Amino acid sequence: MKTIIEPFKIKVVEPIRMTTKEQREAIIREAGYNLFMIKADDIIIDLLTDSGTAAMSSEQWAGIMRGDESYAGARSFFRFEAKVQEITGFKTVIPTHQGRAAERILFELLSRPGKYIPSNTHFDTTRANIEYRGGEAIDLVIPEGKDPQNLHPFKGNIDLEKLDNFINKVGPENIPLCMLTVTNNSGGGQPVSMTNIRQTKEVVSRYDIPLFLDACRFAENAYFIKKREPGYADKTCKEIAREMFSYVDGCTMSAKKDALVNIGGFLAMNDVELANQARNVLIVTEGFPTYGGLAGRDLEAIAQGLEEVLHEDYLHYRIRTVEYMGEKLDQIGAPYLKPPGGHAIYLDAKTFTPHIPAHEFPGQAIAYALYVEGGIRSCEIGSIMFGKKDPVTGEHIPPPLELVRLAFPRRVYTQSHFDYVLEVCAAVYKKRDQLRGFRFIEEAPLLRHFTARFAMV
């Protein structure tokens, strides 16, 4: 088998500022050992997130020039709307400035105290928008989805029996909609099978509950279906995506993921009455319905990105990159969440540094070492981000997993960048016994991971 090359050529380059280990030690100390507080210019390879970090194509940049900035009825809106409808088939498409704006509008209309919104796993912003309006966000992923070593091909699937039981327990009249996150971001970027989407629709239809997709990574999910689900090998990813959307009533979308742009999103649905209400909210807070908080040029770039993201060569290279990183980490022996998902590798910090207890943040110890060793920015997803404090004893209550996410921006880094990341991972793994934990010296009451300062233990 030949090397799977990046299916694009590079036309514009952005230089990376190289730093030495000594410089990085000083930089991260200055930043209170918090990677969020480091300037992007002081990072060599930035794997903090895959959100809004994609490289746009020459056609997308051409679209930026073609953007029609008319306030109402812009040509760019109609191109955007037509492309979203071609892929999703939904009757109405409402542009928003990013994914959480679509969520905010939807849940302003549908979430309130006494209402429950089940999902495989809600993403943080989705959960926050549901809870902000008083409703409850319920996660019902299959048990395999919570086991970091289970090789189930569709670990993002929702547990259909639990869903049915849950609907009967709280009553269908208290469930305004059910959601499926594709791929399941908070569960490690794991896909949902077509069968699971169809059967979820069958369950909720019995109770007249609509089903929405949180469609941020719909194209990556479609590719996994093509590769892993019987009967889909000969279908195109676009056909598979269309089938995924055909079973549901609407979607929220962050275009910062699988629309290959740096900003944007949308809310789309078949319920024309609900869409009219959503447009009224949109006009008050985001903008007129043909731009929704975006510039016309952004809509052009999204339309083009949605076309490109479904190209088989792109998806093959994209998913293969993550798989390749997994294979090489296996050779190094470094533990990670398996199987690799669609957009990131999650190092398993508990196994990586068993000598560091949860209250000394093993993920942070690894993230620190990856930065000092090679200038790589990763993201701790463990006790710092999701840990809680016992209200009585003040003792640390850790989340089930201690992870370090290496998220891969789309079309930004080449194979040699990824090989470099692996070399750095290998060097850090080799000296894992010497890594030390951290403790807080400053900590905000909410979302503390963004601004906290640490000291090394």
Ligand SMILES: *Cc1c(COP(=O)(O)O)cnc(C)c1O
């Ligand atoms: C990123 C993301 C969102 C929120 O989108 P933003 O554009 O960041 O507001 C919602 N759901 C999932 C699954 C995401 O990955």
